[in-house]
Amino acid sequence: MSARELTRQQLDPAGTAGTRALTTTLAIGAVGYALVMTVVFRHEISNPLLAVMALVMLALSCFLLIVASSSYRAPFTRGMHYIIQVGVLAAIALEAGGQWTPNALVTNDWGPLCLGVVIIALSPYRPARELASAAVVSAIFIGFLTLLRAEQLVSHTPAFAFVAVAVTPMLALCFGACVFSSGLVRSIEKWQRRALVATQNLTRELREGIARSVQQDRVTILNRDVVPFFSEVLARERITDEDRDRARSIADSIRSVMVAEFDRSWLENLIELTGGVGSDDPGAVEVVVDPDRVAPAMTTDQRTAVRALLVAMIDFPGFDRGDLRIRLSRSGPGCHGRVTAKLNITDHALRSALAPYFAVMRAVFADFQIDFAQPTLTLRFSYEQQ
Amino acid sequence: MSLGLPSHLAPQAVNRWFVRGLHAVGFTTLSGTLLITIAFQGANPNLVLWPAMIALLPMMTALWFADRMPTVFYSTAYLVVGGACSFWFAVTFYSQSAELVTSDAFSVALVKVALVMVGGPRGGLAKRIGWCVAGYVTAEASVDVAILLTGKRVEFDVTTLLAFAVTVVIFLLNDRSRRLSRRSQPLLHRAARDEELAAMRHRIEVRAAALMHDTVLNHLAAIASTADGPLHPALRAQVERDLEVLIGEEWLGDDSPKADASPQGDWRQSGLFAAIQESRAIGLDVASTGDLSAVARLDRETSYALGLAVKQCLVNVLRHADTNQAEVAVYGSEEEVSVMVVDTGRGFTESETGTDRLGLRQSVRRRIESVGGAVQVWSTPGRGTSIMIRVPASRGQVSARGTA
Incomplete structure (x- = not known):
């Protein structure tokens, strides 16, 4: 752009x-x-x-x-x-x-x-x-x-x-x-x-809390397996076959958790966070289809626009998360995105309610297109890889 | 993020600049009128138009004050001074020949339009329209009285009415347009903030993952490959250190390289030096060559990231390359510092390494990319591996480049 x-x-x-x-x-x-x-x-x-x-x-x-x-x-x-x-x-x-x-x-x-x-x-x-x-x-x-x-x-x-x-x-x-x-x-x-400075200050203030929460996520597995194992190994004089097997198995389980975390994009996190508590809701894995892992390639502005639009749509009366699909894929040198959702409203109501979000999407994505064949809303956009 | 003004500030800003826009219209019409009057006076020296020209000056001055200080006092002063000046202008103008009145009634209308553009102080829609009405009424009254006094016939002035109507319509529609975005703005600003926080959380997670990899996973792997017998003292010390780090709270603390991004000065203080020393301690024969002092120019964060990345490369050599010899070569230029880690071990194909192998991805690539650098890997099975790490000499000079 x-x-x-x-x-x-x-x-x-x-x-x-x-x-x-x-x-x-x-x-x-x-x-x-x-x-x-x-x-x-x-x-x-x-x-x-x-x-x-x-x-x-x-x-x-x-x-x-x-x-x-x-x-x-x-x-x-x-x-x-x-x-x-x-x-x-x-x-x-x-x-x-x-x-x-x-x-x-x-x-x-x-x-x-x-x-x-x-x-x-x-x-x-x-x-x-x-x-x-x-x-x-x-x-x-x-x-x-x-x-x-x-x-x-x-x-x-x-x-x-x-x-x-x-x-x-x-x-x-x-x-x-x-x-x-x-x-x-x-x-x-x-x-x-001014807002940038305020956000940076706020982020700095909240950093410690977020770091603690990230730590907490890991502490469970570490306290359960790693800390007792290391303590035992240090207390003992010799390494045995059992220790070696245990070391391998703990390493495998940590690694699999890390790989899963590493492969989760911000978009999947967003979908999970906005999922509410409904047990029937499909998980992020179902909603977000991103085989080429291109969600991280969006800029902060683009992520903000998508985040605001998705939150606004999810809050829409009668919106069913089960019908939401986000598909991202690599397309030549850039990336292509498609969001589909079902909204039981008229074309006019859709455009007046979501117009500001569409305007922001259009400002940050190269070619943002809206197609609404009631009740299916399809949004298409492209972006360059950062 | 381009989200515009938040809804609590938007009406004020829109009103303030709209009023100043009106004043700009007023200034332009008054200036235009002055030029037109000068042109008439110049073309026909018999006319007495200079009092009309002078009448415009106090009006422009009052408008200037109303523009700079949009208070009730200055806005009222503009209406009073402007009304008097319009009267003065119209009396001078209509006292001239009928021919002039016919050919240039438009300049009187322009003066009236300037009065409609009074704007007024800050306030709601009704107040702003009220000021506009006051301007229109003052303009019509003062000029009509002047025309009557000079014995001429008052004609309906479409121009001023049109200016008044357009201004009111713009007031109304501007107000309506803000209402549409009033609902969405808070959500947009909240999304922007959430995005910042999510990005920060992600950075911390990457950091936690890299740290976990460098400590726990590396040492678990070391234990898994230890022969029967006592724990090697070096490994024992590292495991003890791991426990301290994991149980303590420092591991995610902000060791804030960004807070002190000044260059370090001595290469022995650098992360790269520490990485080489630690690798030697665990049995790798590392030869360091090239312009080692270049590393000293890096800021703390970059130096730290480079050290940890090179350490991971060297650990990989020891663990996977089937050799205990490696070379670290440093090249420095003004813009960037390159570090090449070379071994003549068994090599590998990056795409064929297991998906659960995070070392190169997480501890090397991610780390280096997070400080604006880039990593390239050349490896041929059976012929060794070369890893080139490039980092900017000072932050922001080298953007993240494509990685091989």
Whole structure:
């Protein structure tokens, strides 16, 4: 996976999963505004075909924005941003072409304002710096277009004022969006640094307890077999055949316990831990199928995302652990994962309840795919080997 | 982990930066208005627009204060100063020719939009919308009064209403979007913490397993292969030490190499030196060659891990290679230290060793990989074994590489 960008979508995938409603509203609002303005000021239109094409182009760009902002299609790429922005700029150019008449008023143009609104809608998904620089380039383009039109407008308004009127609303919305987005990203980063220190401190505090519990796990077998045997051997002067046999047998039993522990992955431990006390639950060995032992190859972020998703799913009302299967396998140079579960809920309920977790999964796995054919949920993802 | 802000902090951060975003919109519209006014004044020196330009300055200053100190006082001050300045701007503007009013009513709207962007101090959704309404009402009232005073006709201003409506909609939808993640954030943060703890437990388990292997299992194997008769004094001492370690509590204690990761300075203090000495004590003839002082550059944790890993390699030579001779060669570079353990014993095929054989896997590979190093094994049955262990000279310089 490439390095993560400093966007809200990447740094706060769960929090950004809900911003799509805002993006959709703004995108639809922009198209609605353009439509209303075109109808109200239709007398300024000199070329209806270009005016209609402008609306179509804007609608297409906004449609792309709505589609691309889905948390199921995250991350929102720079390329997609540029395609949308170029689309809106083309709509602005077509609008100007459609109103190439001396009667037109620059303030009645819907283009720059719609671009500003689109940039606000883009702000959770792209870095502030990229948005600002794209807005400045757009402002130059709109300014140039306005200058061309200013030459043939019958008005005493200075050309520079035309340009300022045309670009100010767009730049205002864009800078507002940039300040909001970059400030929030900085807050998230600051909090994450603090949280890291807090977690490290907590881990340090709990270390002793965990070390004791690990020790306790081993002390049983050591106290039962090894300590008495060593004590006896030390107390005695000679080593006998019986001692040798006993040494071998104790070594074998310790080794088999260690091999079993060594081969258990974090995922199997997680499944065991979340298993509750139900006696009918299948064990981790049944739930997790990982013949190539690739579970340890996940990064900490990836493990956290899988852990949170599994815990959320297991807590789902009516969830049956007996239907949960996690299959990991090596696939070329990387690894492939597939989680299947049965959930008796509607597609909408699933997506709204698990959307934040899916968003986090999408942020940390290269190609996370969700397939829900009620009641079977299938999740697929890939990751590189560390 | 990228989990975003926790749910108790998120609303505050979102509100604070949203308000600052509104202020940025306000600054930009006021700056734009200033430029437009300057352009008009420049193009037509007969107009008297300079008072309008001056009116914008106190408004920008008040906005700056409201932005830096978002309190009730400064927000109210911005509304009062902004309302007065908008009035002043509109009076100047509407006192000019009808032609100007027709062609540039938009700049008055921009000033009004800046007032709608008041933001206000920290507070709930209703309060924030309340401030927005206050800004809108102040803007409309001050400008409409100005227009009436200049004897012009008040026209409905769509631009300001639109700005007001969009701001309120964004307020509402932002609030709604946070609600969706409010349930999931605690679970995500908990998962992140559990993952940290699980990773730590795993590290401790690996360490416990390696320790168990180095002590109990090695010595049980030594007892199993001892001939009839008294226990060898060296083995006896080691078993006594095992008992002390197992019964005591130190074996999992944090002998914290990380707390003191400074280089050691003298190779005789290194783990590798100790490993060679101990192997010699149990009867192996070890020749050490190469740049031994390079080992002294390693930090404590790496040196410790390297020593234990080499010790395990040498124990394997004695136990499985059917020879009592081995060579330890050290090569040092700026970035890494390599140690080669070579024997001319009977060799083996790694993949064919039993699944219950943990020595090479656990005590050598795992240990070295845990300090960012790598292990390569070349062994041919009948022709001996060479094990190359590479560790970073200082932590983090050499990432874990693929192992053979």
